[in-house]
Amino acid sequence: MADYSWPDASRRNLIGKRISRIDGPEKASGKAKYTQDLKRPGMLYGKLVTSPHAHAKVISVDTSAAEKMTGVKAVKLIEVPKDEVQWEGQPVAAVVATEEHLAEDAARAVKVTYELLPHLVREDDIAKAGDRAKEPNEGTDGDPDQGFKQAEVVTEGFYSIPVIAHCCLESHGSVTEWEGEDHLNLWLSTQAVSASAQGIATPLKIPQTNVHVHQDHIGGGFGSKFGPDLWDVQGALLAKMTGKPVKMMLDRASELMFAGSRPSTFAKVKVGAKKDGTILAWDSLSWGTGGLQGAGNPPIPYIWKIPNHHKHTPVSTNMGASRAWRAPNHPQACYITNSALEDLAADLKMDPLDLFLKNIALCDRADLYREEFLKAAEIIDWKKKWHQRGDDTSGHIKKGLGLSLHTWGGRGHASECRITINPDSSVSVELASQDLGTGTRTVINIVAADSLGLPLNAVKVNVGDSKYPVSGGSGGSTTVGGVSASTRRAAVDALEALFKQVAPALNADPGNLEAVGGKIRVKGDPAKSLSWKQACAKLGVTPISVTAQNKAGKDELTNSGVGGVQMAEVTVDTETGIVRIENMVAVQDAGYLINLKTAESQVYGAMIMGISYALYEEKVMDEATGRLLNPNMEFYKLAGIMDVGKLHVHMMAGPDQEKRGVIGLGEPPVVSPGAAIGNAVANAIGVRVPGLPLTPDRVLAALEKKGVVS
Amino acid sequence: MAKSRDPETKPRKGLSRRAFLSRSTGLAVSTPILASVGLAAPAAAAADVKILGPGKVPITLQINGKPYNLRVEPRVTLLDALRNNLDFTGAKRVCDRAACGSCTVLMDGKAVYACAVLAIEGQGKQITTIESLSSESKLHPVQAAFVQHDAQQCGFCTPGFVMACKALLDKNPNPSINQIREGLGGNLCRCGTYAGIRQVVMTAGKAMKGGQANG
Numbered sequence: 001m002a003d004y005s006w007p008d009a010s011r012r013n014l015i016g017k018r019i020s021r022i023d024g025p026e027k028a029s030g031k032a033k034y035t036q037d038l039k040r041p042g043m044l045y046g047k048l049v050t051s052p053h054a055h056a057k058v059i060s061v062d063t064s065a066a067e068k069m070t071g072v073k074a075v076k077l078i079e080v081p082k083d084e085v086q087w088e089g090q091p092v093a094a095v096v097a098t099e100e101h102l103a104e105d106a107a108r109a110v111k112v113t114y115e116l117l118p119h120l121v122r123e124d125d126i127a128k129a130g131d132r133a134k135e136p137n138e139g140t141d142g143d144p145d146q147g148f149k150q151a152e153v154v155t156e157g158f159y160s161i162p163v164i165a166h167c168c169l170e171s172h173g174s175v176t177e178w179e180g181e182d183h184l185n186l187w188l189s190t191q192a193v194s195a196s197a198q199g200i201a202t203p204l205k206i207p208q209t210n211v212h213v214h215q216d217h218i219g220g221g222f223g224s225k226f227g228p229d230l231w232d233v234q235g236a237l238l239a240k241m242t243g244k245p246v247k248m249m250l251d252r253a254s255e256l257m258f259a260g261s262r263p264s265t266f267a268k269v270k271v272g273a274k275k276d277g278t279i280l281a282w283d284s285l286s287w288g289t290g291g292l293q294g295a296g297n298p299p300i301p302y303i304w305k306i307p308n309h310h311k312h313t314p315v316s317t318n319m320g321a322s323r324a325w326r327a328p329n330h331p332q333a334c335y336i337t338n339s340a341l342e343d344l345a346a347d348l349k350m351d352p353l354d355l356f357l358k359n360i361a362l363c364d365r366a367d368l369y370r371e372e373f374l375k376a377a378e379i380i381d382w383k384k385k386w387h388q389r390g391d392d393t394s395g396h397i398k399k400g401l402g403l404s405l406h407t408w409g410g411r412g413h414a415s416e417c418r419i420t421i422n423p424d425s426s427v428s429v430e431l432a433s434q435d436l437g438t439g440t441r442t443v444i445n446i447v448a449a450d451s452l453g454l455p456l457n458a459v460k461v462n463v464g465d466s467k468y469p470v471s472g473g474s475g476g477s478t479t480v481g482g483v484s485a486s487t488r489r490a491a492v493d494a495l496e497a498l499f500k501q502v503a504p505a506l507n508a509d510p511g512n513l514e515a516v517g518g519k520i521r522v523k524g525d526p527a528k529s530l531s532w533k534q535a536c537a538k539l540g541v542t543p544i545s546v547t548a549q550n551k552a553g554k555d556e557l558t559n560s561g562v563g564g565v566q567m568a569e570v571t572v573d574t575e576t577g578i579v580r581i582e583n584m585v586a587v588q589d590a591g592y593l594i595n596l597k598t599a600e601s602q603v604y605g606a607m608i609m610g611i612s613y614a615l616y617e618e619k620v621m622d623e624a625t626g627r628l629l630n631p632n633m634e635f636y637k638l639a640g641i642m643d644v645g646k647l648h649v650h651m652m653a654g655p656d657q658e659k660r661g662v663i664g665l666g667e668p669p670v671v672s673p674g675a676a677i678g679n680a681v682a683n684a685i686g687v688r689v690p691g692l693p694l695t696p697d698r699v700l701a702a703l704e705k706k707g708v709v710s
Numbered sequence: 711m712a713k714s715r716d717p718e719t720k721p722r723k724g725l726s727r728r729a730f731l732s733r734s735t736g737l738a739v740s741t742p743i744l745a746s747v748g749l750a751a752p753a754a755a756a757a758d759v760k761i762l763g764p765g766k767v768p769i770t771l772q773i774n775g776k777p778y779n780l781r782v783e784p785r786v787t788l789l790d791a792l793r794n795n796l797d798f799t800g801a802k803r804v805c806d807r808a809a810c811g812s813c814t815v816l817m818d819g820k821a822v823y824a825c826a827v828l829a830i831e832g833q834g835k836q837i838t839t840i841e842s843l844s845s846e847s848k849l850h851p852v853q854a855a856f857v858q859h860d861a862q863q864c865g866f867c868t869p870g871f872v873m874a875c876k877a878l879l880d881k882n883p884n885p886s887i888n889q890i891r892e893g894l895g896g897n898l899c900r901c902g903t904y905a906g907i908r909q910v911v912m913t914a915g916k917a918m919k920g921g922q923a924n925g
Contacts (some may be wrong), residue, residue, distance in 0.1 A: 024856065024862065025857055027856075027868050028854075028856040029873060030868075030869040036803065037799035101783070114787070169802070169810070169867055217865060251806070334811060436863075599858050600860075601860045605902030607902065609901070634809040638898045641894045641904040641907060642891045644904050644905070
């Protein structure tokens with residue numbers, strides 16, 4: 001039985017180091033081609049005709065004017081279920097034209113008449129939801145009633161976190177091109193290259209083996225791009241109708257309206273404790289929306305196993321449907337839970353760090369969280385900087401500290417990897433995986449090269465093509481575990497096959513060979529060796545080609561369940577209500593690290609994305625018109641480079657982490673920022689700002705309510 | 711007969727415009743509002759302005775030192791001309807209305823949003839796109855620093871940031887915090903690469919001061 005186990009620090013040259021991403025030069029030089037950049041011969045540009053109404057019946061569609069317009073090649077109706085559009089932006093027709101602006105003209109010229117139906121787009125007041133409030137999810141863990149009876153202090157609060165968008169910089173979309181009657185080439189901006197063949201084959205009624213999916217680079221997904229989507233299917237149908245390739249990319253407004261969002265959560269919380277800080281009981285009544293289907297069942301209380309009663313009501317609204325948004329349900333649950341616990345600490349006049357550490361046994365992985373909190377506290381100098389709620393120094397700039405903790409699964413997905421060692425000494429690795437910008441290509445390269453004792457550039461990594469062996473979609477932080485485990489196994493197997501071929505030349509047993517520093521050598525007798533090139537030459541004309549798998553589920557190479565804590569230091573201007581991030585610290589575990597550099601980048605990036613949703617992001621819906629009021633990037637705000645303060649990432653390392661195996665890292669660090677920053681603002685200004693994002697008007701309103709208007 | 715609703719004339723039950731502006735954007739609302747007033751003003755009022763279009767007109771653009779002849783409608787943006795009519799796809803279309811900087815190119819050395827410039831306005835200007843910065847074998851110091859500091863993830867905002875960094879550092883290789891805010895504040899990233907980009911400004915600035923720039 002081959003030994004696939006991960007090499008420890010003494011037996012590796014690349015794994016665990018800081019390695020620059022291999023596609024970095026291609027991206028930084030503008031040469032990387034994304035779906036949006038592609039041009040095929042004779043390609044037409046597609047455009048959707050979308051509903052301006054949140055809920056309406058389609059009465060008629062008149063395409064005659066559009067069909068006669070310059071450059072227009074086809075206009076096609078899209079079947080709308082029950083003829084009812086259910087959200088602003090729902091596609092009702094599609095057009096293709098020779099140039100992009102001509103397609104836009106034609107889309108505008110399609111005349112659709114509607115009969116308006118009642119809509120609901122705001123869920124902040126559940127009393128107004130009526131029958132749009134669906135069957136609640138309700139449950140009790142332990143005996144909260146007993147806990148509340150014993151409680152000496154009961155803290156009550158209200159917290160909210162709104163619907164936000166994915167806002168991928170490359171909008172959703174595709175280029176489709178038919179070969180003959182029933183073979184389709186699909187270039188898709190997707191997080192799931194392998195699964196997309198079936199995804200488009202089914203609605204097009206062709207065999208999935210007739211679809212060839214391509215994707216070199218993707219301009220952001222964050223959980224929203226597991227398509228193909230309706231518009232990609234329409235693109236393919238229009239390509240069929242016209243006999244030309246079709247590019248169908250969403251415009252920015254559509255991207256923000258309906259190409260994915262994160263559900264909201266509103267919660268009334270009661271938490272009971274003893275005066276010494278022992279937490280005893282939790283009760284929460286929450287609701288939220290993710291569009292028509294309601295959606296969202298955040299795990300409240302989050303991580304803390306407090307005896308509790310919880311009830312969550314999904315509200316159905318006429319908004320574009322939610323999609324998995326980086327760590328689905330976790331940021332909401334984390335924000336609600338850790339805000340309530342910080343408010344409890346304030347009522348107890350306790351340092352929340354002390355409260356958290358006192359009750360840490362309520363969390364799984366308590367020792368890990370304790371260690372992470374102490375590390376983060378040391379880095380941000382918590383004990384020196386923390387003060388009781390409300391910065392009582394003079395002046396209108398108030399400082400505060402906040403903290404939070406999070407968790408995520410992140411076990412490797414099913415993945416198959418093929419490694420080919422050629423007689424000319426070249427090595428290729430193939431997986432129908434994808435690199436979302438997380439550094440997947442580089443991880444595969446590191447594992448393959450290090451396992452074969454080769455330098456990074458001796459191995460060519462190929463991903464982004466459905467003809468390669470099947471690999472899972474990149475969601476839920478499952479990719480790094482999946483591809484590194486399948487690549488490790490394939491590399492070990494390929495090397496064993498090579499050892500068998502070269503053992504006679506070295507007069508050694510194949511089991512007694514090792515690959516180190518570009519050589520195949522006899523263990524314990526390094527003088528007896530062949531260069532990699534000489535060894536491969538022994539293959540004659542037949543390459544070694546090995547395929548190996550990682551199966552989903554429990555496995556020795558990959559694991560599930562990280563912790564992670566974050567602390568934020570903010571300043572708040574009580575005259576303007578503007579919140580500034582001064583410092584933020586993330587301490588994160590992720591098991592056995594393949595590439596320290598890109599791992600840290602995931603954490604930095606997640607903190608920044610978290611700062612963005614904590615301070616700026618919200619889909620602002622207008623109940624009167626049913627419309628999204630900020631379907632553009634000047635009013636749907638993202639954090640800029642000067643908005644993010646000083647950031648510090650500390651990755652947990654050492655044998656304790658390494659023995660866990662590889663664990664995914666994309667989701668966990670994006671969970672905590674909302675809670676940590678919200679808590680820091682409360683600590684600074686002396687009052688809870690109940691809802692994210694922490695915009696100046698919300699901060700000022702909270703100060704006004706507290707009666708401290710300056 | 712279908713009913714239609716005009717959101718401008720019906721009374722609003724939801725947010726007032728003022729409340730919407732303040733809650734969605736904080737304080738930075740004055741610039742786009744004023745700019746849109748400017749755009750709404752009648753164009754080409756003066757009698758001596760040559761009226762082009764609406765059909766395609768022949769134009770010549772100087773891109774990366776070479777002339778390119780093309781025919782575009784006057785309404786076509788420089789960005790769409792670069793991407794669709796030519797094959798300069800380094801500049802990306804993201805917001806398409808001068809909010810995110812992903813389409814940044816240089817016009818006579820100055821960073822501009824190519825989505826907010828008409829192709830016909832680019833005539834007679836020296837247009838520099840990211841494609842001109844590196845050769846097969848050598849990256850521009852700004853690009854090399856992006857790789858070194860892992861200042862890119864999905865990479866879609868990267869070309870715009872590279873051009874904005876270059877424009878900033880060409881003017882001042884050792885910019886102050888306020889100059890960085892001005893130079894890079896108009897570019898947005900969704901993956902969260904700002905920590906790396908701040909390091910890029912330091913490293914590349916030093917390299918360019920040392921005369922290693924090739925751009």
